[in-house]
Structures are given as structure tokens and as C-alpha cells.
Amino acid sequence: MVAVGALIVVVPAARTRLAGAGRVLGISPAVTGNARIAMQAPPPPPTLLAGPVTAPADLSLFGWALLDLRTGTMSGSANRETVLNTTESMVKVWLAADYLRRLGSQRPTQQTLSEIALMIEDSNDLMADKYYNLDGGPAAIQRLSTVCKLTHTVPGQSWSYTRMTPADAARYGRCVEDSTAAGPTWTGWLLDTMRHVRGTVQDQTSETRQGGRWGIIDGLPASMVPATAIKNGWTYIYADARWHIDCLAIQRDWVLTVEMQFAGSQTSAGLQRGADVCASVARQLVYAPAV
Known part of the structure; x- marks a missing residue:
């Protein structure tokens, strides 16, 4: 027998002894001439699985939730159904x-699609104000709870002050992924737009351009990044002197959300700290099957 990479080449004299080993490994040998070649299937791609997560002890608020879209199983921190954080831009x-969705069969104009793309990709606040008002203001957040079957989501004085638990944020992500939120016509476009969120924590240049490509996506293996849709929320709120940060990531098989509050620098250094916590949670949950 000669082993070459992932191939096992068996000469005829040893054929009977190793054919049984192939069955134990779950391999179906392929016959080529006088040699029998067994190919082992490649391991499945990396994914996220529930597991223990640690976070800095000095966070004022911290919670996370992982929803397995294949099984419907929700896991996460013990407070995932109870702790509330303001959503900030995550609700955009x-x-x-x-x-x-409410357009029905009417097609949006190209200008509308461009404005919505800016609201997602650049986290444009002016566009969020516009579409929040077009959606009916607080009524839009009430529909969010009804349409997405959320149990602990509370409207606020504006879109950014909507409050949501990590578990509800994960259900919200599922509602987007399964076409309930945007409807079948626009879900693919919306998820693809979320995959093109751009800008770092340094890119807080104005209310029309704010960098939001950080957090969970930085904790994922490179092979998972292109298919991951994200939308983060973040604001330093002077009323309580804390950063309010939310991270949302959607894949075909899972939704991960992280919420936190903490006191600290009002600069990008403070925002980077929150981004690092979100990345750390994702990193701790990555499961990469052994080769």
C-alpha cells in the first residue's frame, strides 16, 4: 500500500484486507484498472456552534444570542431574553x-434603492429618518414586533431608541433571512446590500457616512466572510455616558447578535473596543471541523 496525499492506493494482494477498512471509514472505493482508489470526502465548512463565551467584566451591559436556522435552536447568554439595549443603526x-415589502407589486425607483443602499452600506442617518417617517414612525417598530414575532422589543422616541433583547435581535435576523421582513422579491437584494456594508470605526465622518464594517465579521474565518450579511448599531449616548453597541450577522445557517454598553472614550478607540468584543464572541463560537 502506498499513501499519496488524500489517496490510498492498494495493490491487488492487499485488496481484501483494506476493503473492510474503507467501509469503516464510510468510504466508497472507486475501481481503476488493477488498483482501488479511496477518496475521503472533504470536511464540512466552518460554522458557528453554541458554546461558552467570555467578555470583559467591566461592561455595563452584555448579552448575546445565536439562532441556529437549521434547527430553530436559540442559545446565548443567560440574559438573552431579558436584557434590553437600544438598537441604534441595527434597526435600519x-x-x-x-x-x-409594503410596496407590494409596485417597483421602487432607482433613487429609492440608492437611498436605501446608502442607509445600509454607509449607515446614513438622514435616509433612516426619511424611511422611518415614510414607514409611519413608531408604527413601523410595532410592525417589526408583529411581523417578526418579537417578544421583547420596545419602540422609542425615534428609530435609534428602539430597544431589543439579544434573542429578539436574532429573531429579527431570521425574519430578514427567511424573506418575512422584505418579502421574496427584495430579500436577496437586501441581504446582498448588507454584505457590502463599508467603513471602519475610524470612518465616522458625518451623519451621512459612518463606517460599519467591523465586529462579528472580523471574528469569522475568511471563507465565511463573503456570504455574511451584517448591520451594526452604535452611539455614544451622553445622557448615560456610555457606548451603546449592537452587532448583527446573518448567514444561511445561523444568526448571531451581540449587545453591550460600557463607559469609556468617546473617540473611535471606544467604538473599537465594542467592535473587538463582537469579534471575540464570534471567534469563540466558530467551529471548524478537523481535516
């Missing part, structure tokens, strides 16, 4: 989805 995906 809903403002887009609600508007597009």
Missing part, C-alpha cells in the same frame, strides 16, 4: 425591509 435593515 427593518426600515428598508418594511418599506420594500
Whole structure:
């Protein structure tokens, strides 16, 4: 027998002894001439699986939730159904989805699609204000709870002050992924737009351009990144002198959400700290099957 890479080449004299080993390994040998070649199937791609997660002890608020879209199983921190954080820009995906779904058979103009794309990709606040009002203001957030079957989501004085638990944020992500939020016509477009969120924590240049490509996506293996849709939310709120940060990531098989609050620098250094926590949670949950 000669082993070459992933191939096992068996000469005829040893054929009977190793054929049984192939069955134990779950391999179906392929016959080529006088040699029998067995190919082992490649391992499945990496994914996220529930497991223990640690976070800095000095966070004022911290919670996370992982929803397995294959089984419907929700896991996460013990407070995932109870702790509330303001959503900030994470809710902008809903403002887009609600508007597009309610159009029905009417097609949005190219200007509308461009504005919605800016709201997601650049986290444009002016566009969020516009579509929040077009969606009916607080009524849009009430529809979010009804349409997506959320149990602990509370409207606020504006879209950014919507409060949501990590578990509800994961259900919200599922609602986007399964076409309930935007409807079948626009879900693919919306998820693809979320895959093109751009800008780092340094890119907080104005209310029309704010960098949001950081967090969970930085904790994922490179092979998972292109198919991952994200939308983060972040604001330093002077009323309580804390950063309020939310991270949302959607894949075909799972949704991961992380929420936190903490006191600290009002600069990008403070935002980077929150981004690092989100990345750390994702990194701790990555499961890469052994080769």
C-alpha cells in the first residue's frame, strides 16, 4: 500500500484486507484498472456552534444570542431574553425591509434603492429618518414586533431608541433571512446590500457616512466572510455616558447578535473596543471541523 496525499492506493494482494477498512471509514472505493482508489470526502465548512463565551467584566451591559436556522435552536447568554439595549443603526435593515415589502407589486425607483443602499452600506442617518417617517414612525417598530414575532422589543422616541433583547435581535435576523421582513422579491437584494456594508470605526465622518464594517465579521474565518450579511448599531449616548453597541450577522445557517454598553472614550478607540468584543464572541463560537 502506498499513501499519496488524500489517496490510498492498494495493490491487488492487499485488496481484501483494506476493503473492510474503507467501509469503516464510510468510504466508497472507486475501481481503476488493477488498483482501488479511496477518496475521503472533504470536511464540512466552518460554522458557528453554541458554546461558552467570555467578555470583559467591566461592561455595563452584555448579552448575546445565536439562532441556529437549521434547527430553530436559540442559545446565548443567560440574559438573552431579558436584557434590553437600544438598537441604534441595527434597526435600519427593518426600515428598508418594511418599506420594500409594503410596496407590494409596485417597483421602487432607482433613487429609492440608492437611498436605501446608502442607509445600509454607509449607515446614513438622514435616509433612516426619511424611511422611518415614510414607514409611519413608531408604527413601523410595532410592525417589526408583529411581523417578526418579537417578544421583547420596545419602540422609542425615534428609530435609534428602539430597544431589543439579544434573542429578539436574532429573531429579527431570521425574519430578514427567511424573506418575512422584505418579502421574496427584495430579500436577496437586501441581504446582498448588507454584505457590502463599508467603513471602519475610524470612518465616522458625518451623519451621512459612518463606517460599519467591523465586529462579528472580523471574528469569522475568511471563507465565511463573503456570504455574511451584517448591520451594526452604535452611539455614544451622553445622557448615560456610555457606548451603546449592537452587532448583527446573518448567514444561511445561523444568526448571531451581540449587545453591550460600557463607559469609556468617546473617540473611535471606544467604538473599537465594542467592535473587538463582537469579534471575540464570534471567534469563540466558530467551529471548524478537523481535516
